[in-house]
Amino acid sequence: MRNLESKHHARQVARLVIICTVLFLGMMWAAIGYFATESRAARISEEQRVLGRMARMVQEQTYALISFVDYFLVAADLRFQQHPRSDPRTDPGFRVMVDNFRARTRGFVDIRFVSSDGTLYYRDDIDGQGRAQVDDRDYFRVQMQSPPQGLFIAHPVMSRYTNRWGLPVSHPLKARPHDMAVIFAAIDNIAFSEPFEAARTKPNGSIVLVHHDGSILFRSPEAGLIGKSLLGSGLWTDENRSKNDGVFELSSGTSDGLARIGAFAKVPDYPIVAIATSALDDTLREWRTKVAGVIAVGIAATLAGIALLMRLRSSLRSLDTTQRELAAQANIDELTQIANRRFFMQHGSQELERSLRYERPLSLLIYDVDHFKHINDSHGHDAGDLTLKAITQAIQEELRTTDLQARFGGEEFAILLPETVLDKAIEVAERLRARIEKTRFANMGEQDAAITISIGIAAYSSGGETLNELIARADRALYRAKADGRNRVCADVGA
Template sequence: MGKDTERISIRLVVGLTAVFLLCLWAFVAYWSLRSRDLEIDSTRVTLVRLSTAAEEQVRRMFKLVEVFLDTSDLWLANHPQADPLTDPQFSALVQGFYRASGNAIQLRLVKRDGALYRIPAEGPKPNARVGDRDYFLAQGDAGRRGFYIGTPVQSRENGHWLIPISVPLQRSSHDVTVLLASIRVDYFAGVFEQERIRPNGAITLLRRDGTLLARAPHLPQLLGKSAAQTDVFADFLPRAPRGVEFSSSSATDGVSKLTSYAAMDDFPLVVVVAAATDDILARWELDATVITLVGLILTVFALAASGRLIWLLRDQERARSELFRMASTDDLTGCLNRRHFMASLTREFSRSQRHGDDLSLMVLDLDFFKRINDGYGHAVGDKALGAFVAAAQSCLRQSDQFARLGGEEFGILLPVTTVEQAQPVAERLRQKVAEIRIPTPQGVVQFTVSIGIAAYSSDLASAEELLLQADRALYAAKGAGRNRVVAAPPAGLPADTVVTPG
């Protein structure tokens, strides 16, 4: 019963600990995944906001360019006699544009042969030759003619990177055929730099065909490069003109990013705002690390507490078992004591009464044991008892119960055993005892045992009657000369003695 209770208690502790740890780590996993999603969702909102702001800044600047170019074209159309390279009124108009744009937009004139001039011209010699530039060539191509955003160029005048925008004049004026507005790349780079998510985020302005126009962080070597094969142009834009998606790796820096992109409706431009995945999740990773450490600490604590509790349960069971052993066993021989044996006898007798099970009882007495104690001393007597117990236990089953009833008298309870089955066991035991030899200074000690056997029958009223029958069989064995086995007859019949020669 105690062992079963211990197992149930240990299983309960283990089960509760397992449930606690399962709930703990389920919470850690849920919190980690949920907080990660919230962090990404929050960044999505931020990226859309930044993308909208960047788109409006780009639109405002290009609208301004469009107004400047249209106004200049209209002025030249209304003043056909004025030389745009030298006319002071036109020069004042252009300078006003320059100041209104915060010095970010410059206007230039390009003649039919590709000669580029500042306004006002500094002389007959052009400031640069741009006949090979795409923004000039586009105005001679019917398919591209009109408001054309060119590939970023490094100015041949001052080395600045510029985004060129060209339009054809409605009417050629003094061989000038193209109006050119240039936006300094560092204007967009500066504006974007203030807004981008650090440290690895980026804001990029691209042409609709994927040509990179401006970027923060500013990397001049990337200007004019094509991003047509990136996720934004190859995958995202064909599905939707704007959105927020994860890109596996950036073509510019190889970093995985969450990207907000928007294709503008009124200009052939795309604004891309990206935040590095590592930057987005940096705070989440720190929080997840902390909560994981807390989870590990709680796990260690729970396992330690569970282990301690199991140890206490086992220690308690060991103490209980030891108390039970002390209360139920004989100190000298280690056999069951009389009180426990009688309780077992009563319990087995009741079971036989209920279910009709067979039950046999042996009562044993060491022959002339007092002579051993008196002639060789109690120490030798104790050795004789120990040797007898070992011999008896070697003949018994695990289900049999062996007890010292007092002095040199012992009892053996054999559940589910008939008297016919018990007799061979008793005989083997008698023979083993007869073979015991205990060497002493006074000589070798030998002794024998007398055994009485009784079996349960429905005529018996109590366990005490069964014991009385076994006692009578023992007395018969001793009366017949000792060193023999005697089986008691069934209740109500004359004594039937089975004698085995000694």
């Protein structure tokens, strides 16, 4: 009886194992099919997010370069309107402007002139011969129309003099000094290819700058496509052209025949679109490997656990990365990319405690941009934002790695100087004030603008003083600096 019961029990157990195994296998293969489908979509979606960030990075770098060129060309036109008799090719003051401009662009952007008859001149070309006839170039022809185009981003050209691709950005010279009718910045392709080639997805990814009319201004890798048109391709659709940014997936119609996914972002204020792409095969290579591995070991009982573990690990990494990014964003001022008040108060309190514990000196600077409301009212908030960014960057270059600069709000900033006595803090403040006074900010429209700052200083005196009290003393010193005429340094010497 017991044997029968034992066998019956064994059959039940075996039947249960078979049923469970069949169910497990069915569920496992259903899960594998679901995993293969969903993970493919997730991989493409993730790559598109990466490409979206890359497109925005390319957009920002392109905007920074083109806007800097824009500012310079406008400033040059204004200069020659004020000095119509000077020769742009030999004017020493303008030579300094160009040399500084080329230094800021690492020598990748050169300034050239075209006379009213279409003759190309470089600096120091004073023999009247010029370098070439460019009266057929669009960057010259549009400026000879009435009225002229103003700033014009031309189609890329292969230089007849250097035999290299470049992007001309031209501007008319209203005064036409010495018959020079057009000034243009020749942006060498290296200015784009050097940073973008390093950023693109390897091996078949691409980074492209496209004019709003569909012509390719730049591509990395070049692949013989610069100057070609994207009109008629699956990417350059009416829907995409109407958006400021977006993502896409193309299985056909690409210039090199590869299925691609990508993202694009329009460059603000200029007729340029930044595009970052990856080849679909490259994007899915790792996915295919994973799916092949899952299928090969699909009957393994440990597959579900391994897959779950991998998913959990990936999720935890993603969560950890997100938390770190959010923590960094909470401590950084969005406009100036320096510390915000919240982080300053936390870090400053710690430094104050350290100074008290080890009896070490500590000084605090509070500075304010003079007449900043006038800048915003006269030139717009965009110019004001650019000015604040330029000032904080200039000051950051003068500080030590142990110093902390933070934006308190509006145009008021604070600088914490550990291991710094009052006399030394005054020297630092005077150096910062002089640096800003000497700097010219070329974002004011009609001419380079001189900006000044006023600075208040307080040194940590003794135990018992809080960070807010130290800030209040520096603020009072700042108010005295403002009251005494601005563009000066005042220190609170009280205990």
